[in-house]
Each structure stands twice: as C-alpha cells, then as structure tokens.
Amino acid sequence: MNTEIPSHGQPIDRFAAAISGEVYESVHSSSAIKSDKRQALLAGDYPNPKHLREIAGQIKQHTLESLDKYLPQAVESLERNGVRVHFAANGEEARQIIGSLLAARGAKKVVKSKSMATEEIHLNDYLAANGVDCIETDLGEFIVQIDGDHPSHIVTPIIHKNRRQIAKSFEKHGLGAYNDDPETITRRARKFMRDKYMSADAGITGANFVVAETGRLVLVTNEGNSRFSLAAPKLHIALVGIEKLVPSDRDLSVFLNLLVRSATGQQFTAYTEFISGPHASGQPSGPEEMHVVFLDNGRSDILAGDCREILRCIRCGACLNICPVYRQASGHAYRSVYPGPIGAVLSPLLAGEKFPSLADLPKASSLCGACNDACPVNIPIPDLLLRLRDKGKREHAPLASRGVPPMGGFAGLASQPALWKGALLAGHVMNYFPVEWVPVPPLSKWTAQRTLPEFRGGEFRKWWKQRRQR
Ligand code: SF4
Structure with a gap:
C-alpha cells in the first residue's frame, strides 16, 4: 500500500530550505512547546518515567509477538x-x-x-x-x-x-x-x-x-x-x-x-x-x-521483518515534536501520511514494493537519538533507521548508491594541480546557477537527491599563501 500523499517531488532538505518563515515558525514553536511540556510533566508526575516507558514497550512488544x-x-x-x-x-x-x-x-x-x-x-x-x-x-x-x-x-x-x-x-x-x-x-x-x-x-x-x-x-x-x-x-x-x-x-x-x-x-x-x-x-x-x-x-510483513518494533507505536507524535529535522522541515516534507521519525521508518515499510520511492526518508535523520528518548513505548527508532538505510543499499542498490562520486576520479583530480585549480574555478562559477542545472550524469543524479551548500573551495590555498608571505 502506498501511503504517499500527492507529492511535491522534492527531497526533504530542499523542501525544508523552501518553506516560508510563517510555516517554520508555526511548526518549530508549537512542537517545541509540546515537547517541553511533555518532559516537565513526565519528570514531575513519575519518579522513573523511563521505567514506565520500558513497561509500555514490553507490553506492546509482547502483544505483537x-x-x-x-x-x-x-x-x-x-x-x-x-x-x-x-x-x-x-x-x-x-x-x-x-x-x-x-x-x-x-x-x-x-x-x-x-x-x-x-x-x-x-x-x-x-x-x-x-x-x-x-x-x-x-x-x-x-x-x-x-x-x-x-x-x-x-x-x-x-x-x-x-x-x-x-x-x-x-x-x-x-x-x-x-x-x-x-x-x-x-x-x-x-x-x-x-x-x-x-x-x-x-x-x-x-x-x-x-x-x-x-x-x-x-x-x-x-x-x-x-x-x-x-x-x-x-x-x-x-x-x-x-x-x-x-x-x-x-x-x-x-x-x-x-x-x-x-x-x-x-x-x-x-x-x-x-x-x-x-x-x-x-x-x-x-x-x-x-x-x-x-x-x-503491510503490517504482517513488517511484523515478519527486522523492524517490527515500529508496530508498538501509539501515534503520540512525541518523536515528531522533538526531532530537529521535523522542526526544520515540517511534516509535508516527508511526502507521506506519517511524517517525522515514525514516518521515516513506517512509511517506507508500508510502501512495500514502492519502498524505493521513500527510501530517502530513513536518511533524513541526524541519528541523535532524541526520538528514542521521547518515545513512550521505547521504540529504538535510530536503530530502525539504520536497518532501513542498509535495506535500501542492499535491495535497491541502484537507487541507494545513486551518484556516489567515484573516489578514483577524485584522487586523479586532486593529484593534478592544474585540474584541481580548474575544478575550484568551476565550483565558484556553479554558485551562479541553480543546483538542478548540473546536467551531467552521475552528478545530475546526485544533485537530484541533495541540496548543495554554496561552494567555498580554495580557502585553504588562500590562507596558506598568506601565511607563507608573513
Ligand atoms: S514517539 Fe513513539 S509512539 Fe509516539 S509517534 Fe513516535 S514512534 Fe510512535
């Protein structure tokens, strides 16, 4: 089953970069308030909220099994x-x-x-x-x-x-x-x-x-x-x-x-x-x-796989509220009914055969672990994200490995001063064009999935030159 919503067709980082200040402010402030209230309330009401989460996780896991x-x-x-x-x-x-x-x-x-x-x-x-x-x-x-x-x-x-x-x-x-x-x-x-x-x-x-x-x-x-x-x-x-x-x-x-x-x-x-x-x-x-x-x-298939812990989810949204990526990008960036960390795991799994279309979602995480700390049923979300990244790489290699720049080519470029200088110059020139402009595979495939920061190459050479002149 495809849980995707009509898509804006953009990777998360590019969607996040384009959201309006109004949307960013609404999402960021509201999720931060809820997250702070949750933490204060749990710490104030229970001597050991972590223990309660563990019990809840065990009950759900037992029920699923x-x-x-x-x-x-x-x-x-x-x-x-x-x-x-x-x-x-x-x-x-x-x-x-x-x-x-x-x-x-x-x-x-x-x-x-x-x-x-x-x-x-x-x-x-x-x-x-x-x-x-x-x-x-x-x-x-x-x-x-x-x-x-x-x-x-x-x-x-x-x-x-x-x-x-x-x-x-x-x-x-x-x-x-x-x-x-x-x-x-x-x-x-x-x-x-x-x-x-x-x-x-x-x-x-x-x-x-x-x-x-x-x-x-x-x-x-x-x-x-x-x-x-x-x-x-x-x-x-x-x-x-x-x-x-x-x-x-x-x-x-x-x-x-x-x-x-x-x-x-x-x-x-x-x-x-x-x-x-x-x-x-x-x-x-x-x-x-x-x-x-x-x-x-698709739930039976998830239960039979190695990410079954995600089915413990009680849809509380705490992992969304605390997630730095969700706060920056907003829910629509996830192109799916389930956004945030829960969505980054559940949506590609529910997608079944259409997994590749959402295979970028598990990568939209810093793996900071905040989602796991917030989860009331103790789902090890970062571990599941890693398992899905691995699945993407193993089962959908052509997509997962899209455009990884060949390191041999990089070595050749970096060891030829004239070529290297030319590449630095080209990098600066590219700053004047939108990233989608890169027309040449494999770079075009790579940039279709990512947002490039502004190119600032050559700084070290400048610094080194000035240092030697002192
Ligand atoms: S914090 Fe846990 S239970 Fe709540 S939505 Fe996220 S994964 Fe589900």
Missing part, C-alpha cells in the same frame, strides 16, 4: 459484545468493506473523527468519489479538509498553520467574516458541525486501543468529536490497525498515562471513550449497528 493469540481473542470479545468484525488485507479491501457497509444502510452522510488509519487508506477521496458526503469533525482535520490540504502532524494536523491563515480559510469557505480569535474560530466550527452530527447516517472512527480481553475500543480526543460522531448516527464503523491491540483493560492504565502526556503535554485528555458495543437497551443514544474493520495493509 502474540498477535496470533490476541487477535482471535479480540474478535471473540467484540462479537460477544454485538460488534461485527471484518479483516482488510490492504487499503483497497478496507475501502470496499466500508463502502459496502455504508451502501447497505443507504448512508450518504458521514461524520468522521480523526484517524490515521483512514488517512493511510485515503478513505475521504474514496467516499467523495462514491457520492458520500464525509465531514471531518476534529477541528484540525476539518480545516485541512476545507483547505484541500494534508495533515502535517499525526496529532496536530494543522501545526503548519497559524490562526491568521485559519481565519482566512473560514472566511473563504463562508464560515464568517475574518476573525482570528481562537474562541470565535472554534465556536463557528462547532456551530457548523452540530447540524452535520444530527443529520449523519454513519460515524467513522479509528481507535487508539482495542482490548483483546473485553473487546473494548478506546478513543482519546480533546474535542469530544468522537462522542458526537457516535451519538446520533445509527451506524458506527471503526477502522483499526491490527497492531492497536492491548491484552487487558489493566494495561490501559499504562498507555493512557503515557499517551496523553507524550502527545500534548496534558495529564489527561478532555474525552476518553470506552466503547463496548452498539447501543444497548437503557442507553439514551448510540449506534444500532457497529463494525470493526481490522486493517493489515
């Missing part, structure tokens, strides 16, 4: 609760299952709460193409949707926008005259959504966790939009990656404590929903029919 036990157990528990369970091997199957469930009920109006799995399978495009009106109810995702944009962060999809840009979007889409007061923006969105909730035929969600023992779905939001998405519609469909399982309700205490602190630097989110099935008699509201679609989409 025993998926053959926990997945059937989850299916049994869900069905016992009155939920119908489906399996989708890939995005195409998932879209078709969801499409037929909606068609069977004649559902044409859908409210959707934020879900990375639905982003991964490009569900909105599919629904729109099939005449289904699907509204995103998370405020950030809603703004992305009306703007025809793409999320640039897995928790805060519009981290790249500031309130002035949002106010302009609202004005452009008929949601009120320009007003960049956050409360006004929120009130307007809420007013718009209310009607949509009440008239929706179906609610689509993801799930942060699915408990194998009890069949409970857990949804964590700050806006309560998932609750509204399930209150009025008669049909609830949850699309869930198979890696979202945890063994028991007891394990949730570890993950809920870590997830929220790691994602937004809060002690608890405003809304945590525990869903145990469709509307039961005596309940005031809730869907009559509930379906869970378990999504594989």
